[in-house]
Amino acid sequence: MPVPISFLKSDAGSSAYExxxxxxxxxxxxxxxxxxxxxxxxxxxPPPHHHHHHAPPPPPPDVQYQPHAFTVPxxxxxxxxxxxxxxxxxxxxxxxxxxxxxxxxGCVNDAKHIFSFLVRYAGYRPEDIVVxxxxxxxxxxxxxxxxxxxxxxWLVKGAQQHDALFFHYSGHGGQTPDxxxxxxxxxxxxxxxxxxxxxxxxxxxxxxxxxVNPLPPGCRLTTIFDSCHxxxxxxxxxSYNHRGRIKGLKITPQALARxxxxxxxxxxxxxxxxxxxxxxxxxxxxxxxxxxxFIKAVEMRPNQSYQEIxxxxxxxxxxxxxxxxxxxxxxxxxxxxxx
Numbered sequence: 001m002p003v004p005i006s007f008l009k010s011d012a013g014s015s016a017y018e019x020x021x022x023x024x025x026x027x028x029x030x031x032x033x034x035x036x037x038x039x040x041x042x043x044x045x046p047p048p049h050h051h052h053h054h055a056p057p058p059p060p061p062d063v064q065y066q067p068h069a070f071t072v073p074x075x076x077x078x079x080x081x082x083x084x085x086x087x088x089x090x091x092x093x094x095x096x097x098x099x100x101x102x103x104x105x106g107c108v109n110d111a112k113h114i115f116s117f118l119v120r121y122a123g124y125r126p127e128d129i130v131v132x133x134x135x136x137x138x139x140x141x142x143x144x145x146x147x148x149x150x151x152x153x154w155l156v157k158g159a160q161q162h163d164a165l166f167f168h169y170s171g172h173g174g175q176t177p178d179x180x181x182x183x184x185x186x187x188x189x190x191x192x193x194x195x196x197x198x199x200x201x202x203x204x205x206x207x208x209x210x211x212v213n214p215l216p217p218g219c220r221l222t223t224i225f226d227s228c229h230x231x232x233x234x235x236x237x238x239s240y241n242h243r244g245r246i247k248g249l250k251i252t253p254q255a256l257a258r259x260x261x262x263x264x265x266x267x268x269x270x271x272x273x274x275x276x277x278x279x280x281x282x283x284x285x286x287x288x289x290x291x292x293x294f295i296k297a298v299e300m301r302p303n304q305s306y307q308e309i310x311x312x313x314x315x316x317x318x319x320x321x322x323x324x325x326x327x328x329x330x331x332x333x334x335x336x337x338x339x
Contacts, residue, residue, distance in 0.1 A: 078262035082220035086163040090118050090129040091155045095143045095171035095194050098134055102172065106286035108133045110170035110226055113287065117295045118166060121302065130154065134194050143171070145193035145200060152210045161218035167211065170288045173227030174201070189233040191225070208235035215263030223267045226288035234267040266306060268294065268313075293317045 094111025096104045111133050118124040130151050132143040140147060155165055172192035190201040212234065215221060225233050268290070280289050293316035297309055304312065 076217075076260045076262040078217045080161070080218035080262065080264065082164060082218050082264040083162045084164040084220050086160055086219075088122075088124050088128055088164050088166075089155055090115075090124055090166035090168070091151050092118075092129065092131045092168045093143050093148060093151075093171065094131075094133045095192070096134055097172065097192075097194065104171065106280075106288050107170040107226075108135050109285060110288040110291040111168065113295060114168045114224070114291060117298070121298060122166075124166070143193055144195045145202065148193050148202065149206075149210065152207070156211055156214045156221075159215050159219045161216055162220075164220045165215075165222070167221065167223040168226075168291070169224070170226040170291055172196075173225070173233065176201075176203070191227055191233065204233045204235045207233060212261050212263065212265055215261060215265070217262035218264060220264045221266075223265075224291065224294060225267065225269045226290040227269075233269065234265070268310070289317055 092111040092114045094107040094109070096106075096108050111131055115126075115129055115131050118129060119126055132141055132147055132151060134143055136142055152167075155167060159165065169191055174190050174192065175187040176190055178188045189204045191207075192201050193199060211221065211223075223234055227233075280287060280292070282292060290313070293313045294309075296316045297312035298304070301308070301312065
């Protein structure tokens with residue numbers, strides 16, 4: 001039987017978001033430019049400072065990974081489905097990069113819409129949700145790299161079996177050469193904090209380490225990345241199509257053991273690793289296509305499996321005049337048609 005997306009019932013108390021205090025940031029500048037795509041591979045978005053202390057390797061060889069090289073997915077011996085009856089906690093991040101040369105328009109709206117969706121349709125309490133947007137006047141609510149990392153740690157802190165955690169990111173995404181050999185395409189995916197020019201980006205390995213590794217068996221984490229090159233940004237092993245079937249292994253076989261988790265994790269992305277995401281306008285308001293389609297898909301039919309949600313999202317996206325796609329990366333052993 002499909003598990004409803006509005007599955008989150010809990011009487012657990014909230015835990016305040018109290019990361020290390022930060023100095024007050026200067027106010028963001030006014031909107032300057034209008035862009036309708038999150039990040040083009042050949043656009044002049046300057047690269048962030050690399051936070052690795054050694055030179056990147058040469059580009060990977062032009063060799064396609066063959067998805068038929070594996071058979072049955074490896075499942076963690078302690079893997080357990082979440083009943084989603086425990087604590088609920090969510091983190092929503094939207095970055096328009098106000099006043100910067102590659103300013104976006106719909107990302108802050110996305111974060112606020114996801115917040116409202118979680119409260120209205122998924123039973124989350126506002127005090128259990130942290131929202132980081134660059135239109136906030138509060139320094140600790142700005143999506144700086146440190147604030148984002150602190151909030152991710154808060155999201156998973158004390159996670160227990162049958163908890164239901166939710167993470168949403170809308171902003172710039174990109175790729176950089178893989179340094180630890182875990183990516184089949186030779187590139188790590190990254191997301192760009194507001195202050196990426198001097199603080200650096202957040203690497204997919206780091207996101208996995210912070211948000212996936214600490215999770216116990218039976219803890220649900222649902223993530224949505226509405227950004228470019230985000231198909232494997234959480235570094236989960238397998239990609240699934242909208243029919244719930246495995247399409248391929250997304251990490252190298254050597255990395256499979258350390259990237260396989262006992263937790264119940266699913267990641268929906270606005271595009272594949274080699275694609276760009278897009279925003280669109282709904283009733284005159286700029287929004288991310290994937291974020292908008294997810295909300296509409298679930299609002300129209302609340303009691304759906306993830307396979308059905310993916311199919312409905314594709315229908316919603318196809319009705320929009322944009323180029324967005326959908327990628328689904330899930331923990332092996334989670335059949336999309338039963339979850």
